[in-house]
Amino acid sequence: MADTATHIPDTAPAPDAQAGGSAVDPPNNTPKRPRRTRTFVLAAIGLTLIASAGVWYWRSTAWESTDNAQIDGFIYPVSSRVSGHVTRVLVDENQYVEAGTVLAQLDPKDYEVAIASARAALASDDASAAALRTNVPITSTDTASQLSTAQADVANATAGLAVAQRQVEAAQATLREAAANDLKAQDDVTRYKPLAAKDEIPQQQFSQAVNSQRATAAAVEAAGASAAAAEQTVTQARARVAQAQAQLRTAGTRPEQIAAQRSRAMAAEAETQRAAATLQQAQLNLQYTTIVAPVSGVVGQRSVQPGQNVSPGQQLMTVVPLDSRNLWVTANFKETQLQHMRPGQPATISVDAYGRTYQGRVFNIAGASGARYSLLPPENATGNYVKVVQRIPVKIVFDQGQDTEHLLRLGMSVEPSVRIR
Numbered sequence: 001m002a003d004t005a006t007h008i009p010d011t012a013p014a015p016d017a018q019a020g021g022s023a024v025d026p027p028n029n030t031p032k033r034p035r036r037t038r039t040f041v042l043a044a045i046g047l048t049l050i051a052s053a054g055v056w057y058w059r060s061t062a063w064e065s066t067d068n069a070q071i072d073g074f075i076y077p078v079s080s081r082v083s084g085h086v087t088r089v090l091v092d093e094n095q096y097v098e099a100g101t102v103l104a105q106l107d108p109k110d111y112e113v114a115i116a117s118a119r120a121a122l123a124s125d126d127a128s129a130a131a132l133r134t135n136v137p138i139t140s141t142d143t144a145s146q147l148s149t150a151q152a153d154v155a156n157a158t159a160g161l162a163v164a165q166r167q168v169e170a171a172q173a174t175l176r177e178a179a180a181n182d183l184k185a186q187d188d189v190t191r192y193k194p195l196a197a198k199d200e201i202p203q204q205q206f207s208q209a210v211n212s213q214r215a216t217a218a219a220v221e222a223a224g225a226s227a228a229a230a231e232q233t234v235t236q237a238r239a240r241v242a243q244a245q246a247q248l249r250t251a252g253t254r255p256e257q258i259a260a261q262r263s264r265a266m267a268a269e270a271e272t273q274r275a276a277a278t279l280q281q282a283q284l285n286l287q288y289t290t291i292v293a294p295v296s297g298v299v300g301q302r303s304v305q306p307g308q309n310v311s312p313g314q315q316l317m318t319v320v321p322l323d324s325r326n327l328w329v330t331a332n333f334k335e336t337q338l339q340h341m342r343p344g345q346p347a348t349i350s351v352d353a354y355g356r357t358y359q360g361r362v363f364n365i366a367g368a369s370g371a372r373y374s375l376l377p378p379e380n381a382t383g384n385y386v387k388v389v390q391r392i393p394v395k396i397v398f399d400q401g402q403d404t405e406h407l408l409r410l411g412m413s414v415e416p417s418v419r420i421r
Contacts, residue, residue: 064341065417068391069331071351073410076295076319078103080310081288084110095300097293097319102302106289115286118279121142125275127266136261153244161237168230175223182220185213297321322406324398328363331416332370332391340420341365347396351408352414358402362418366393394418 063093140386168313171196190211196206293299299320321327329349333341340360369390371378396416 013133030071031150031363040271042385053194058179062421063417063419064333064336064337065415066331066333067415068333068415069329069396069414070414071327071410071414072330073327074321075300075410076297076321078291078294078317078319079313079315080106080291081109081312082106082285083311084289084308084309086141086304086308086310089304089306090304090399091299091317095297096322097296097299099293099296102290103293103299104291106291106310107288108289111282111286111289115279115283118275118282122272122275122279125272126412129265129272131282132268135391136265137228142172150244150247152366153247154241157237157240157244161234163243164230164237165234167378168227168234170226171230175220175227177222178219180214182216185209185216242344274294289317293319295319295321295326296323300313320410322408324403325400327398327403327408327410329360329396329398329414330397331394331414331418333394335369335390335392338365338394339391341394341418342420345418347416347418349396349398350417352413352415353409354407359399359414360396360402363397368392 064109086104086109088105089103090105091097091101097103173334189206192201192206192209195201196203236265300318301315301316304310310316343362343364345362347360347362349360351358366373369392371390373393395420
């Protein structure tokens with residue numbers, strides 16, 4: 001009895017039991033909570049997997065992406081347009097410069113001398129052109145006066161020739177008359193001579209006939225001299241007419257002379273223009289001794305040093321613009337990814353260097369695969385041909401205002417994704 005009365009239970013009653021509640025209820029509720037939690041977790045995992053699968057399916061069908069891509073852009077080579085001796089180089093590698101910034105300076109002394117020489121040549125040619133321009137109206141006036149004089153000389157010479165010809169005609173008539181008188185006198189002498197020898201006529205009559213014949217012979221000689229003189233006068237008059245006509249023909253070339261003088265003046269004007277162009281070229285060459293940045297960007301590949309002699313076209317350095325308008329992405333997509341890709345489709349560009357994403361759009365698709373643009377294109381007309389999926393370069397341009405900090409650099413690796421649906 002004592003043992004029974006003093007027996008103490010091994011376990012104390014639960015608080016709920018002490019409060020009058022049932023001691024069987026807690027064991028019935030405890031296993032239900034882990035079961036529900038597990039169900040919720042499994043349901044969440046399932047929904048997550050379904051959502052991931054949906055996202056993956058949507059991404060795989062609506063987007064095309066590649067990791068074979070990099071940033072490309074223009075690299076502007078800076079070269080000298082004239083030969084010269086480099087006196088200063090004002091920039092260094094990787095330095096940012098604005099467009100128009102002086103990069104290097106050549107010695108300008110040779111070109112300053114060339115400008116002075118060109119100016120002197122221009123002044124000389126300009127003076128010659130001015131003199132020839134003045135000669136044009138002078139030639140016009142002189143030739144007009146020569147033409148009038150020549151016309152007057154021709155008229156006077158022609159009139160003198162007419163007078164001389166009339167004088168010749170008169171002298172010839174006188175000569176013919178004197179010859180006829182001389183012939184008659186000779187006949188008289190011939191007829192009177194035998195009669196005088198027979199004293200059938202007086203000697204005085206015969207002497208008069210002889211004297212008369214001598215007089216007519218002298219008259220014939222004088223008339224012949226006058227006729228010869230008249231012929232000489234005609235010859236001289238004809239020479240004067242010919243000379244006056246030649247002068248008239250020379251004066252008749254007045255338009256040609258004026259045109260020739262104008263041509264010489266125009267040639268002088270052309271020489272003046274050539275000298276002006278030479279001066280302008282010399283001035284340009286002097287400007288070219290100052291080498292400036294063609295665009296804003298970062299200097300690279302600087303190879304020029306002070307004291308170096310450079311020649312035209314020799315590359316001195318390069319300038320890489322950082323404006324996103326001058327940058328683009330060359331993405332080499334597989335040919336199997338281009339079925340639905342078109343210019344203008346939006347794209348996102350993930351840059352490996354910064355972990356940032358930029359927005360852009362497809363600009364165009366190359367006309368050939370990258371293999372075709374390589375130095376040694378593959379020759380597939382062989383017996384060991386293996387079909388390989390080709391990659392086609394796709395140009396993706398950035399939207400405006402995407403790189404305001406100018407962080408992007410040429411050659412950076414990027415992963416573009418193009419939305420095709």
